[in-house]
Amino acid sequence: MxxxxxxxxxxxxxxxxxxxxxxxxxxxxxxxxxxxxxxxxxxxxxxxxxxxxxxxxxxxxxxRAQGVFQKPFIEFSRHLISQNRIDRGRAMASRHAAVFDRIEAEYGVSRGVLLAFWAFETDYGGYxxxxxxxxxxxxxxxxxxxxxxxxxxxxxxxxxxxxxxxxxxxxxxxxxxxxxxxxxxxxxxxxxxxxxxxxxxxxxxxxxxxxxxxxxxxxxxLGWQPGQPWLQEVKVPGQMDWSLSGPGRHRPVSEWQTMGVKARSGNLPGGNMPASLILPQGHEGPAFLAFPNFDVYFEWNQSFVYVLTAAYFATRLEGAAIYDAGNPQPGLSGPQMKQLQSLLQARGHDVGEIDGILGAGTRAAVQAEQARLSLAADAWPTVELLNRL
Structure with missing residues (x-):
């Protein structure tokens, strides 16, 4: 995977x-x-x-055939996460409870995190x-x-x-x-x-x-912090500075709360914990706060959509609700995404390979161009952005 x-x-x-x-x-x-x-x-x-x-x-x-990573988060996550995988994951957690107890005591890695990798990488060892x-x-x-x-x-x-x-x-x-x-x-x-x-x-x-x-x-x-969270779904206000969002753009949780970001359920961690606001399909789609442990996921896999799906699935296995998909603007087709990447590259942005995948480089370039064009700078490429470019 x-x-x-x-x-x-x-x-x-x-x-x-x-x-x-x-x-x-x-x-x-x-x-x-x-x-x-x-x-x-x-x-x-x-x-x-x-x-x-x-x-x-x-x-x-x-x-050379990894087209699945071109899918946006909602489609990709629904493709990988099924009720059967959730049920089997919880059964595996029960079957190997002593092992997970040892892992959490010795390494501080929550069982949901490993269960999610186990599910996605080999379907719990089946393949x-x-x-x-x-x-x-x-x-x-x-x-x-x-x-x-x-x-x-x-x-x-x-x-x-x-x-x-x-x-x-x-x-x-x-x-x-x-x-x-x-x-x-x-x-x-x-x-x-x-x-x-x-x-x-x-x-x-x-x-x-x-x-x-x-x-x-x-x-x-790789730097996992024992006992610390990695991802939590949040609700965002109708208006805010969307250019502050994106992986790695950490701010204290208290600052996000001041801007109107709220936990969808439960409570957010303490106010001093750094977090980044993740909007995988723009500010009208799902929203998450990602904590420093989320960054460790990128040492396992460099695909943004895979990492976010794995991190989210780990929370589901530990009882989180199904995310609110919202109503995001339609994204781009594969050929449109490649066209966008070519246009961004021509403007001097480093988007890596022209592959139709919305990776970190393309997201950063999209966000920069959205800000320049006075669009909502949430890193979600739309047909409007493509046309403007």
């Missing part, structure tokens, strides 16, 4: 070693072998690891992917789109192989190289794998305790 997978690996900076890509696939593999030997890996183990490696065209196809993990990683490292993300994972997989925790011929997972119930990349497993069931092995594919506790440890390492 991840659009830019990589947890800890996503934090790696590109280096000349990681930027080598393309060219002959066989030559690329020989280059990997040389680098692995240079890193101190046993040459016989390296040869065995790469024996039979092949380029997987289906991995490249999957990497973990059948791509050969080694082939997927080598294929994506050879491809020149994001070699800095995937090349380090190959050497981590070699280390797992040397430790007996990876079979290059049989280990399978998602197309982007993630393994197990909550989909962790090899380096993440090295850094955060936990033998939670005490059987002497870290088994993320077959052991729910291992997978869940490992995921919690990873989130903790």
């Amino acid at each position: 991840r659009i830019l997978p990589g947890l800890l690996s996503a934090l790696f900076l590109a280096s000349p070693a990681y930027s080598r890509c393309g060219g002959s696939f066989d030559g690329f593999v020989q280059d990997l072998k040389s680098e692995a030997a240079g890193r101190g890996h046993d040459t016989e183990a390296v040869d065995a690891f790469f024996q039979g490696v092949r380029q997987d065209a289906q991995v490249l196809k999957a990497d 973990q992917g059948d791509f050969n993990t080694r082939n997927a990683l080598v294929t994506l490292a050879h491809d020149c789109r994001r070699p800095e993300l995937f090349r380090p994972q190959i050497f981590a997989a070699i280390e797992l192989y040397e430790r007996g925790g990876f079979d290059p011929q049989r280990t399978t997972g998602a197309w982007a190289g993630e393994i197990g119930m909550v989909q962790m990349l090899p380096r993440d497993i090295l850094e955060n794998g936990v033998d939670a069931d005490g059987d002497g092995q870290v088994s993320l594919r077959t052991s729910a305790p291992d997978a869940l506790v490992s995921g919690a440890k990873m989130l903790s390492g």
Whole structure:
């Protein structure tokens, strides 16, 4: 499900070693072998690891076919969240209550957060992917789109192989190289794998305790604040400075309250807690306050619509009501979104790839142009904005 997978690996900076890509696939593999030997890996183990490696065209196809992320939040969230997933999530919470109690005590990660990832990544472990993990990683490292993300994972997989925790011929997972119930990349497993069931092995594919506790440890390492909230639905006033909204634009909760932002149910956290106002489909659609833990989600996945849906689903699993969808203005079609991105890019905005996805760069550019044109600067692109541009 991840659009830019990589947890800890996503934090790696590109280096000349990681930027080598393309060219002959066989030559690329020989280059990997040389680098692995240079890193101190046993040459016989390296040869065995790469024996039979092949380029997987289906991995490249999957990497380029992620149209689901073009859907707006309301449609995307309704696509992923069903009553069946909610019921199963609550059943899993009951079945593994002792594990979640341990996680909350040791790492401070609420059970709903991990249940949501478990549901979205593998449908509670039911489908973990059948791509050969080694082939997927080598294929994506050879491809020149994001070699800095995937090349380090190959050497981590070699280390797992040397430790007996990876079979290059049989280990399978998602197309982007993630393994197990909550989909962790090899380096993440090295850094955060936990033998939670005490059987002497870290088994993320077959052991729910291992997978869940490992995921919690990873989130903790990424900066999760124990016992803190991550997202809460709110009601917004009819008029306010919408340019203040957006992920990462933190203000104390008390300031948002002064501007007329209210909890839809219950109470908001203490007045000094920083929060950002999230309006996924503009000021006439759903509204949320996102707290610092929400930012940690972007280390798991860089898709805004996926992150918000996962964070919201976590609140649903812990008893929150279905969000108020409001009455947002119609959004843009895929071709219209690409046209908008091209126009924004021509005006000097960095929107990244022209892909029709309303990502962080496109949202920031939309908001800037809305403010310039005296439109409601809520980062939701409309036909009116497209026409004005």
